[in-house]
Amino acid sequence: MHEQRRRFLLITGAGAAALSGLLPPFNADAATWNKAGFESKALNDAIKSLGAANATETRDISITAPDIAENGAVVPVAILSKIPNTQSISILAEKNPFPLAATFDIADSAEPYASVRLKLGETTHVRAIVKAEGKFYTASKEVKVTVGGCG
Amino acid sequence: MSEPMRIRATLQGDVADVRILMRHPMETGLRKDAQGQIVPVHFIQNVTVAHNGKIVLDAQWSQAVSRDPFLGLRVKGAKVGDKITVTWTDSKGDKRMDEASVTGAS
Numbered sequence: 001m002h003e004q005r006r007r008f009l010l011i012t013g014a015g016a017a018a019l020s021g022l023l024p025p026f027n028a029d030a031a032t033w034n035k036a037g038f039e040s041k042a043l044n045d046a047i048k049s050l051g052a053a054n055a056t057e058t059r060d061i062s063i064t065a066p067d068i069a070e071n072g073a074v075v076p077v078a079i080l081s082k083i084p085n086t087q088s089i090s091i092l093a094e095k096n097p098f099p100l101a102a103t104f105d106i107a108d109s110a111e112p113y114a115s116v117r118l119k120l121g122e123t124t125h126v127r128a129i130v131k132a133e134g135k136f137y138t139a140s141k142e143v144k145v146t147v148g149g150c151g
Numbered sequence: 152m153s154e155p156m157r158i159r160a161t162l163q164g165d166v167a168d169v170r171i172l173m174r175h176p177m178e179t180g181l182r183k184d185a186q187g188q189i190v191p192v193h194f195i196q197n198v199t200v201a202h203n204g205k206i207v208l209d210a211q212w213s214q215a216v217s218r219d220p221f222l223g224l225r226v227k228g229a230k231v232g233d234k235i236t237v238t239w240t241d242s243k244g245d246k247r248m249d250e251a252s253v254t255g256a257s
Contacts (some may be wrong), residue, residue, distance in 0.1 A: 035196060106224075110200075
């Protein structure tokens with residue numbers, strides 16, 4: 001019991017040291033934010049910003065999301081790609097004011113999976129776009145929204 | 152100062168199921184407050200997750216991600232005690248980093 005507590009304190013101590021700037025900046029090689037894509041109001045522009053205009057429809061992407069979301073402010077969405085060598089997963093809410101919601105760049109050492117909670121303004125198709133070996137694949141699922149979550 | 156994240160990483164076989172709960176308002180810039188004023192846009196833009204110091208997931212987000220964001224991912228080749236480090240950066244340039252250890256399935 002005491003041993004566990006001591007280890008916890010050690011871990012939090014290390015975190016504080018890192019935050020106070022003793023360690024090199026961690027985020028140095030983070031991907032830059034896709035400003036053009038995230039600020040696109042048109043679905044096609046958002047898809048183009050990903051380079052995915054010619055994405056192939058596939059059944060090898062599974063989208064887990066509710067059929068009906070009573071609260072559009074918090075809609076759980078999980079994407080699992082079965083496409084070999086998946087590099088990234090993007091999620092778009094087609095009817096949102098800004099359709100592109102998220103892009104996940106995924107290393108080989110993680111499963112091609114990501115789970116988040118999104119705001120959906122109204123009933124919409126949630127579209128996943130997967131990049132694998134430089135090619136794009138897509139699938140979508142409709143989520144009916146009872147009370148929108150953009151306000 | 153932002154509030155700490157809650158990070159849980161549970162080993163299932165050799166895959167760590169990582170669940171992260173961040174504390175952030177994720178303001179869309181479309182919402183009005185009680186006085187009818189637009190609440191300025193303010194949201195997490197980048198999240199990186201590292202496993203023993205090596206980045207395994209690098210996320211870019213819009214304001215469509217819900218308030219107090221949840222992120223779930225699965226890290227392969229993990230062992231009990233491995234370090235999972237999560238860093239976010241928001242649209243005002245604020246950052247936060249938190250760390251947790253992979254635990255065995257209970």
